[in-house]
Amino acid sequence: MVAVLEDRLDLVIQQVGSTILGKERAIRLALSCLLARGHLLIEDLPGMGKTTLAHALARCLGLHYQRIQFTSDLLPADILGAAVYERQRETFVFHPGPIFAQLILADEINRATPKTQSALLEAMEEGQVTIEGETRKLPAPFFVIATQNPAYQIGTFPLPESQLDRFLMRIELGYPDAQAERALLEGEDRREILARLPVCMTPAQLHELQGRLTGVHVAPPLLDYVQALLAFSRQTSRFRGGLSPRAGLGLLRAARAWALLHRRGHVLPEDVQAVLPAVVGHRLHPSDDHLEQSSATLVGQLLGAVAVPA
Amino acid sequence: MRWSWKNRSRRTKPAKPPEAPLSSLALAWLLAALVLAAAPHAVELPVWLSALFAVVAGWRGFIALRGLSLPPRGLLLALALLAGAGVLIDYRTLFGRDAGVALMVAMAACKLLETGGLRDGVVLVFLGYLLVMSNLLYSQEILMVAYLFAAVLVMLAAQALIHRPHSGLRGWAPLRLAGGMVLQAIPVMLVLFILFPRIPGPLWGLPKDAYKGRTGLSDEMMPGTVSELVRSDTVAFRARFAAATPPPNQRYWRGPVLWRFDGRRWSRHEELPANTPTPFVAEGAAVDYSVILEPSNRRWLFALDLPASLPPRAGMTASFQLLRDQPINEVYRYEMRSYPHYRTGELTAAERFRGLQLPARGDPRARALAAQWRERMTRPEDRVGAALALFREQAFYYTLTPPLLGPDSVDDFLFRTRQGFCEHYASAFVFLMRAAGVPARVVTGYQGGETNDLGGYFIVRQSDAHAWAEVWLAERGWARVDPTAAVAPGRVREGLYAALADPGLLPFLARGGGGEYEWLRQLALSWDSLNNSWNEWALAYGPDRQKEFLSGLGFGPVDWAEMTVAMTVALGGFGLLAVVWRWGQRGARDPVARAWQRFCARLARRGLARGAHEGPLDFTERVAASRPELAAPVREIGRLYALLRYGPTGSPADVRQLRRRVGQFRL
Numbered sequence: 004m005v006a007v008l009e010d011r012l013d014l015v016i017q018q019v020g021s022t023i024l025g026k027e028r029a030i031r032l033a034l035s036c037l038l039a040r041g042h043l044l045i046e047d048l049p050g051m052g053k054t055t056l057a058h059a060l061a062r063c064l065g066l067h068y069q070r071i072q073f074t075s076d077l078l079p080a081d082i083l084g085a086a087v088y089e090r091q092r093e094t095f096v097f098h099p100g101p102i103f104a105q106l107i108l109a110d111e112i113n114r115a116t117p118k119t120q121s122a123l124l125e126a127m128e129e130g131q132v133t134i135e136g137e138t139r140k141l142p143a144p145f146f147v148i149a150t151q152n153p154a155y156q157i158g159t160f161p162l163p164e165s166q167l168d169r170f171l172m173r174i175e176l177g178y179p180d181a182q183a184e185r186a187l188l189e190g191e192d193r194r195e196i197l198a199r200l201p202v203c204m205t206p207a208q209l210h211e212l213q214g215r216l217t218g219v220h221v222a223p224p225l226l227d228y229v230q231a232l233l234a235f236s237r238q239t240s241r242f243r244g245g246l247s248p249r250a251g252l253g254l255l256r257a258a259r260a261w262a263l264l265h266r267r268g269h270v271l272p273e274d275v276q277a278v279l280p281a282v283v284g285h286r287l288h289p290s291d292d293h294l295e296q297s298s299a300t301l302v303g304q305l306l307g308a309v310a311v312p313a
Numbered sequence: 314m315r316w317s318w319k320n321r322s323r324r325t326k327p328a329k330p331p332e333a334p335l336s337s338l339a340l341a342w343l344l345a346a347l348v349l350a351a352a353p354h355a356v357e358l359p360v361w362l363s364a365l366f367a368v369v370a371g372w373r374g375f376i377a378l379r380g381l382s383l384p385p386r387g388l389l390l391a392l393a394l395l396a397g398a399g400v401l402i403d404y405r406t407l408f409g410r411d412a413g414v415a416l417m418v419a420m421a422a423c424k425l426l427e428t429g430g431l432r433d434g435v436v437l438v439f440l441g442y443l444l445v446m447s448n449l450l451y452s453q454e455i456l457m458v459a460y461l462f463a464a465v466l467v468m469l470a471a472q473a474l475i476h477r478p479h480s481g482l483r484g485w486a487p488l489r490l491a492g493g494m495v496l497q498a499i500p501v502m503l504v505l506f507i508l509f510p511r512i513p514g515p516l517w518g519l520p521k522d523a524y525k526g527r528t529g530l531s532d533e534m535m536p537g538t539v540s541e542l543v544r545s546d547t548v549a550f551r552a553r554f555a556a557a558t559p560p561p562n563q564r565y566w567r568g569p570v571l572w573r574f575d576g577r578r579w580s581r582h583e584e585l586p587a588n589t590p591t592p593f594v595a596e597g598a599a600v601d602y603s604v605i606l607e608p609s610n611r612r613w614l615f616a617l618d619l620p621a622s623l624p625p626r627a628g629m630t631a632s633f634q635l636l637r638d639q640p641i642n643e644v645y646r647y648e649m650r651s652y653p654h655y656r657t658g659e660l661t662a663a664e665r666f667r668g669l670q671l672p673a674r675g676d677p678r679a680r681a682l683a684a685q686w687r688e689r690m691t692r693p694e695d696r697v698g699a700a701l702a703l704f705r706e707q708a709f710y711y712t713l714t715p716p717l718l719g720p721d722s723v724d725d726f727l728f729r730t731r732q733g734f735c736e737h738y739a740s741a742f743v744f745l746m747r748a749a750g751v752p753a754r755v756v757t758g759y760q761g762g763e764t765n766d767l768g769g770y771f772i773v774r775q776s777d778a779h780a781w782a783e784v785w786l787a788e789r790g791w792a793r794v795d796p797t798a799a800v801a802p803g804r805v806r807e808g809l810y811a812a813l814a815d816p817g818l819l820p821f822l823a824r825g826g827g828g829e830y831e832w833l834r835q836l837a838l839s840w841d842s843l844n845n846s847w848n849e850w851a852l853a854y855g856p857d858r859q860k861e862f863l864s865g866l867g868f869g870p871v872d873w874a875e876m877t878v879a880m881t882v883a884l885g886g887f888g889l890l891a892v893v894w895r896w897g898q899r900g901a902r903d904p905v906a907r908a909w910q911r912f913c914a915r916l917a918r919r920g921l922a923r924g925a926h927e928g929p930l931d932f933t934e935r936v937a938a939s940r941p942e943l944a945a946p947v948r949e950i951g952r953l954y955a956l957l958r959y960g961p962t963g964s965p966a967d968v969r970q971l972r973r974r975v976g977q978f979r980l
Contacts, residue, residue, distance in 0.1 A: 220961040240336050240478070269960045272928035291380065292336065310925035 008212060009266050014203045015063045016264075022059040022196050023052045023176075025183025032174050032281050033060060033148070035260035038213055041171020041253060042127050042147040044112075044285065049152060051176040055193055057108040057148040064209055065202040067142065069104035071123075073115040075158065079122035083132050097134065102126055105142050105206065109149040113159040123147070124166050144209055164288070171253050172281040212263070219259040220269040224312050228272050229255060231309045232279070236287065239308070241301060243288045254282045272311045279306060335434045337377045339474035342487060343437060344370050346468040347425070350444035351418055353460070357451065358415055359403050365396065369422040384426055393423045414447050434475040441468050453644070455847040466491045500887060507863075508880035510873035511856040528775055529609040530757055532569045534579040536722060539757070540713050540734035543809060545775040546822035548607055549759060550615060551845050552771040555601035558764055559617065562805055563600075563653040565781065565793065566615040566773060568758030570632040574747075576672040577722050579740060579755050586628025586636045590621055593633075593790070595652035605646045605848050612636045615758060615773075617651035618793060624648065625857050631664070632754065632791075644852035657790030660752060668752030668785060676723040676744065683748030693786055696749045697794060700742055704799040707731065709738075711801035712814045735797040735804075739780040742796040752785040756793070761808050768842035776809060776823030904968055905957045908975045912950055919980050929955045943980070950974050 012034065019030050033056065036043045045053045054070065061068035071082060084100030101107070102123070109123055126132045127147050131140045149170065151162070167173070179187060190196070229251060237245025246254075255270075257278040262270045283305070284298045293301070335343070348370055355363040376383060396419035397407070404412035421440050428437055445464050448457060469491035474482060482490060528545050531538060550566075571579040600617060614627055614635040623629060624647035627637045637645075660668070671680075686696045710732040718725040723744045726737050733741075739755050746753035760779035762771050781795040798805045804812035810824040821830075822837055854862070863871045871879075913923045916936060923932045933951025937944035953971040957963040 220959075222959045222961070225959050238483070240338065269956070271930060271955050271959050273930050276926075276928060276931075292334065307926055311928050 008208055009263075011204045011208065012212070012264060015060075018063045018200055018203060019056070019059045022193060022200065023056050024187050024190075025179040026052070026056070026176055029174050029176055030056070030060075031261070031264055032172060032278065035257055035264055035278060036172045036281075037064075037144070037146050037209075038216060038260035038263060039171060039253075039256040040144070040213055041257065042149070042169065044167070044170040044173040045148060045150045045176065046153050046173055047150070047176045051178070053148075053150045053176065054108060054110065055197065056176070057106065058197055059200060060148075061106040062197060062200045063203045064106070065205055066105035066144070066146070066209075068106045068108070069101040070108040070110060071101050072110045073112050073119070075114055075116060077115045077119050079119050082119065082123055083126070083134055086135055097137075097139075099139075102132065103139075103142060105144055106146045106148070109147055111152060112149040113151040113161050115160065117160050117163075120160065120162065120166065123149075124169050128169055144206060144213070164286075167285045168247070168249065170285065171257060172278070173285040174281050216256065216259050216263060218268070219262050221255065221259070222269060225270050225272065225275070227312050228309070229258075229275060231312070232275070232305065235309050236283070236305060239305075241290055241293045241296075241304060243290045246283055246286060250283060250286050254279065257282050276306055334430055335428065335475060336478050338483075339434065339471060339478060340377045340428075341374070342467065342471035342474055343428075343434060343441075344374055344425075346464060346471045347421060347437065347441050347444070349460075349464040349467055350441045350448075351421065353448045353451070353457065354414055354418060354444075357411065358418060359399075361399060362396070362403075362415055362418060366418055366422045369425055373425045373428070383429055389423055389426055392426070393420065396420075396423065410450055414450070417444060417447065431475060431478075435472075438468060438472045438475065441471075453852055455844055458847075458851075462495075466495060469494055501884060504880060504883040504887075506854070507859075508876050508883065510876045511854070511859045529611060530568050530613075530759075530778060532571075532581045532611075534571055534736050534740070534755060534757060534780060535577060536715070536718055536726075536733070536737055536740070539736040539778050539780055540715070542778045543713070543734075543776040543823070544818060544820060546820035547775045548841070548844075549609075549773050549775050549777070550604050550606040551848070552602050552604045552762070552773065553769070554771065558771060559600055559653060561761060561807075563617065564761050565618045565756075565779075565795075566759040566762075566777075567618050567620065567633060567635075567756060568613055568615055569756075570630070570634050570783075571755040571757065572632075572667045573670065574672060574740075574744065576675045576720075582667055584630035584632060584634070586630050586634075588623065588628050590623055591629050591631055591633055593619055593621075593652075593658065594656040595621065595654070596656060597652065597654040600651050600653060601649070602651075603646060603648045605644060605845065605853055606641055607644060607848075608642045610640050610642055612638075612640050614641075614645075614647060616649045618653065619655045619657075620649060620651050622648070622650040643855070644848045645855065646849060646853035646858055655790075656788075660785050660790075664785075665752050668754055669747050669750070671744070671747050676721045678721075678724045679727055679741070679744060680748045682727075683745050683750075686745075687749045693749075693751045693784070696751055697746065697784055697786075700745045700749075701794070701796060701799040703727075703745075704738065704742075704796055709733070709800045710814050711797065711804065711812055713818045714815060736780045738796040738800060739782050742782045742794065746782070746784050754783050754791075756781055756783055760795075760805065763808075765838050765842050765845070767839050768845050770842075770845055772838075772841060772845075774823055776819060904972060905954065905963065908968075908972045909954045909958075912954075912975045912978060915978065915980065929958070946974060946978055950978065 015034065016027065016030055020027050023030065033043055037060070045056070047053060057070070058068060060066075071077075080100065082100050082102050084098050084103065086095040086097045088094070089096045112120060112123070126141060127145075130143075130145055131138055133139075151159075178184075232254075233246050233251050236242055239245075254275065258270045258274040261274045261278050262268075265274070267274075280299065280302045284302055287298060287301050287305070289296050289298075289301055296304075348367075351366055375381070397416065400412055400415045400419055401407055404415065406412050407416055417440070421437065421444065424433065424437055424440065428434060442465070445461050445468065448461055451457075466488060470487035473487050473490050473494075528542065528547055529549060530542065569581055572582040573580045599621065602617070604615060606614065614624060614637055616635055619633050620629065620635055624635070624637070626639075627635050627647070629635055683696075686699050690696050690699065708731055711734070712732045713734060715726075715732040715734060715737060716730045718730065723741050726733055727741055727745075743753040743755050757778070757780045759773045759777040760781070761777045762773035764771055779797070781793060781797065783791045783793055786792050795805060801812040810816045810819055813819070816824065822834070859876075860871060863876070868875075909929070913932075917923070921936050921939065927935075929951045933947045936947045940947075950971065953967060953974065957967055957971060
């Protein structure tokens with residue numbers, strides 16, 4: 004049974020990979036994020052396949068999918084839903100908003116006002132929403148993929164650092180390489196491929212896999228390594244503020260998911276290193292002396308500076 | 314199993330900038346260290362240069378604080394040229410100790426304004442160490458050395474921060490690190506100090522001006538030379554007697570002997586020192602003692618009348634003066650033996666001629682008086698007595714501030730002013746004796762001194778400087794006569810302070826015990842005792858002292874080759890100790906880690922070193938990619954190690970398997 008379930012993960016990666024070509028690493032990260040019950044932020048230019056990735060994941064995992072296009076006039080009620088008066092029944096009836104889905108694509112999240120953003124982010128954190136005094140549970144699993152466009156910041160409300168922290172990972176898709184791009188250009192319409200994608204897993208199976216995460220062994224030397232990473236991020240003068248304990252927990256969870264995805268019963272330093280850029284990239288900020296350095300450079304320095312205990 | 318390593322290799326490596334900028338923390342420490350290193354120089358540097366250094370240090374700090382950019386090159390060049398020109402104008406040279414130090418401080422200031430990166434920082438650190446050392450050219454006192462130790466500590470802390478910008482050292486941590494390093498270095502320092510073969514004389518030549526400005530006796534005597542000198546309470550030398558301290562009237566420390574008189578100035582006659590003690594007949598017991606001489610930039614050594622032994626590298630003139638082969642520019646310790654009661658031999662014709670020399674003209678009244686004595690008294694002893702009686706019975710005063718003397722200085726002093734210090738009395742007495750036909754000479758040196766009960770040694774200060782006379786008498790040879798004692802008997806018995814008519818002019822420490830502020834005096838003496846130990850054991854540790862110390866440890870006579878061997882063995886021992894300690898640390902680790910390290914070390918020797926941040930599987934995959942023929946065993950070792958290290962349970966069978974595979978692994 005165990006093998007079967009994890010075979011299905013490979014199947015998911017393969018199927019989604021046939022839609023988003025040449026982005027296996029991003030797909031694996033997104034899947035690890037999902038397994039670790041975290042939310043994902045994709046930061047990239049338009050047209051890089053953010054929506055397609057979210058849609059394909061939802062389809063292969065058999066999740067109920069909703070896409071919310073964020074605009075500056077979007078109100079919290081547009082996401083959460085609202086109670087509407089029904090004349091026939093002479094009562095208010097709650098019309099759930101698009102958030103009541105298992106996988107939500109929050110497109111261009113930085114276009115909405117902070118009020119609307121925080122409505123979504125609170126729902127992400129709590130797993131439930133409270134509307135008109137009534138608390139409603141969100142479906143499980145509940146997974147948000149938010150996208151934001153880093154290039155055009157005019158008329159946007161960039162997510163503050165405290166909100167960024169709620170995303171377990173932030174990834175970039177980037178341009179496909181030449182070979183993948185050729186296949187993309189030669190292939191058929193993505194929408195048709197999406198429609199044909201098989202469902203590889205049930206939500207219940209996904210839930211079981213998420214539960215197995217705690218069974219992935221973490222040895223003391225690995226904790227030493229994670230602590231060394233955290234300590235270095237706090238001591239060095241390169242970063243403005245080090246990694247929080249929440250970041251540390253997230254890092255370990257994501258590394259476990261990555262190990263599980265690679266069918267390993269224990270976490271290796273390599274697993275931590277694989278998820279580290281996605282997990283801490285949006286949580287580290289260069290200090291005033293190192294403002295010109297990109298977050299990728301900073302994380303590279305963090306990785307390079309901390310030795311793996313032998 | 315399926316791995317997706319091919320994407321992993323694309324991880325962005327941090328792009329190394331051409332030169333890492335100094336962190337503001339490192340810069341702050343560096344600034345503090347440089348200011349500490351340069352601060353003692355403020356005493357002798359021109360004011361403008363000290364101010365320039367302070368302003369530049371402040372400016373550089375401000376730049377770092379506000380994140381401003383460094384001043385343009387042109388400005389720096391102009392500043393450097395201006396500072397160099399300023400030094401040239403101030404000292405009229407760029408060479409020598411003072412100008413050299415000034416130039417170094419100026420250039421350090423300019424370099425500070427240029428310092429942005431690691432390389433500049435390192436250059437400044439070394440400049441800073443040089444600045445620290447240059448302070449020793451001015452003072453080697455214990456306080457200065459302690460201060461310089463502190464400066465070195467701060468410099469080390471700055472250096473640590475410069476070299477390890479991301480070490481995360483905050484607060485006092487860099488200082489603690491530096492302290493640890495210094496503590497580890499102390500055994501090495503002691504071994505080098507004790508065993509490094511000492512050579513006579515300075516290790517390297519120092520510019521001539523390095524020794525200027527030292528107070529002390531001169532080889533000429535004029536009215537006023539000694540009375541100027543005694544206003545200083547600087548220590549001239551310290552002595553330690555093997556047995557009891559001799560009584561005050563035997564504490565005549567012999568220095569330059571002056572023969573030649575030109576009517577105003579007494580000067581030396583060039584005498585070649587012999588390398589055997591000048592013979593004389595000793596009467597009574599010897600006094601054994603050691604002298605710890607302060608630097609004087611003069612060749613002469615002081616000894617009690619009359620010296621009967623020769624320190625190494627020293628010679629003795631016919632007039633019993635000790636001379637070393639090189640000027641004393643370091644604290645110098647030597648052992649001496651003297652006989653307070655003696656009879657010297659016959660007078661040579663040359664000595665008689667020199668001992669009766671007088672200027673051709675001048676001082677007619679003194680000559681007339683002497684001629685009278687010569688006529689009236691046949692025995693030279695009586696003429697000596699007559700002169701002393703003159704001083705005793707007439708109204709002569711012993712004073713630090715005698716009136717000025719006219720061209721006939723001896724007449725003027727004897728018959729008009731009658732106020733003088735010891736040089737006046739010695740000069741007039743020898744003049745009278747020569748005019749009366751008794752060979753005589755002036756001896757300068759120190760008389761008296763005080764015992765420091767705390768250290769059990771004897772302190773002689775510049776304020777104990779003295780001049781007395783020696784006359785040659787047929788039965789006794791050269792006999793000491795102190796005309797000052799005839800005027801002021803207390804000078805010899807109780808010291809200068811008690812004997813002077815105007816003692817208020819003397820410095821505090823030269824005033825002797827029992828007065829006001831006795832506690833302050835005691836404090837000063839305790840401090841002097843500490844300084845004396847420092848002098849005896851650290852500064853005076855020259856070639857002779859080294860030999861003495863090592864043979865005192867029971868090694869017998871040791872030559873420099875043996876010392877070099879001993880030093881190498883000791884240093885090698887320390888190195889070995891460190892290696893063994895590290896080995897012990899290593900051995901304490903578990904067998905899995907040891908096997909893995911052996912494996913990694915073996916690969917590293919073939920140019921396949923594991924990066925510090927490389928995980929086991931990443932590493933073995935990389936090795937497998939570059940050496941496909943090793944892929945299978947390497948991957949298996951990597952898998953086993955990863956499992957044992959990070960897996961839930963490590964079975965002993967797996968451990969054995971890993972060790973066996975590592976043991977069988979061949980490149």
